[in-house]
Amino acid sequence: MTSGKKRPELFSQNYQKEWSETYKYKHIHTGEYCTFEAYVAEFIVLRRSEKLNLPRPGYKFWTKGDPNHWFWKKQFSAAIALKKKYSEESIIKAINSPEFDKLLVLGIQNGGGWKINPLAEKVVSLYYNKIEESKNKQMNLPIDIEEPEKKELKTRQQQAYSKNKSSLKKLRDL
Numbered sequence: 245m246t247s248g249k250k251r252p253e254l255f256s257q258n259y260q261k262e263w264s265e266t267y268k269y270k271h272i273h274t275g276e277y278c279t280f281e282a283y284v285a286e287f288i289v290l291r292r293s294e295k296l297n298l299p300r301p302g303y304k305f306w307t308k309g310d311p312n313h314w315f316w317k318k319q320f321s322a323a324i325a326l327k328k329k330y331s332e333e334s335i336i337k338a339i340n341s342p343e344f345d346k347l348l349v350l351g352i353q354n355g356g357g358w359k360i361n362p363l364a365e366k367v368v369s370l371y372y373n374k375i376e377e378s379k380n381k382q383m384n385l386p387i388d389i390e391e392p393e394k395k396e397l398k399t400r401q402q403q404a405y406s407k408n409k410s411s412l413k414k415l416r417d418l
Contacts (some may be wrong), residue, residue, distance in 0.1 A: 274287050274304060284321035292348040318358040322351030325360055326368055334372035343367045
């Protein structure tokens with residue numbers, strides 16, 4: 245009947261956790277949750293249309309039948325390939341960087357298919373290396389933890405409920 249990995253039950257904790265880790269980005273255009281790759285592809289398509297003074301893409305332009313679908317699909321595939329090599333953080337930082345301003349695509353036409361834009365990959369790798377270096381520096385720094393001086397706290401003396409010894413207490417003491 246069904247082959248492969250067993251899917252988690254709908255609305256179970258595992259399903260919710262898997263879903264929230266995968267769909268943690270929101271479409272810029274619609275506000276719906278999407279994957280990282282779809283978010284990056286949408287960002288590139290919108291920026292390209294803005295920089296080239298093209299008309300704003302239609303609502304949900306990533307669906308089949310829209311004129312921008314083919315372009316979005318190339319950017320989506322390139323984002324998948326980049327994510328396999330580099331971290332999400334480095335890709336987003338690179339795309340928002342001033343070095344990436346003149347680049348309008350992640351994936352470019354290569355015969356009948358596509359390939360990653362070499363200039364875009366250089367910028368992403370540059371930011372990936374910067375992030376890795378900063379992580380390594382933080383890991384290698386010796387951490388000097390200064391222990392705060394211990395202060396003696398003044399405590400009140402505990403008092404008994406009754407200061408006078410009752411006859412039962414006197415018997416216990418015998």
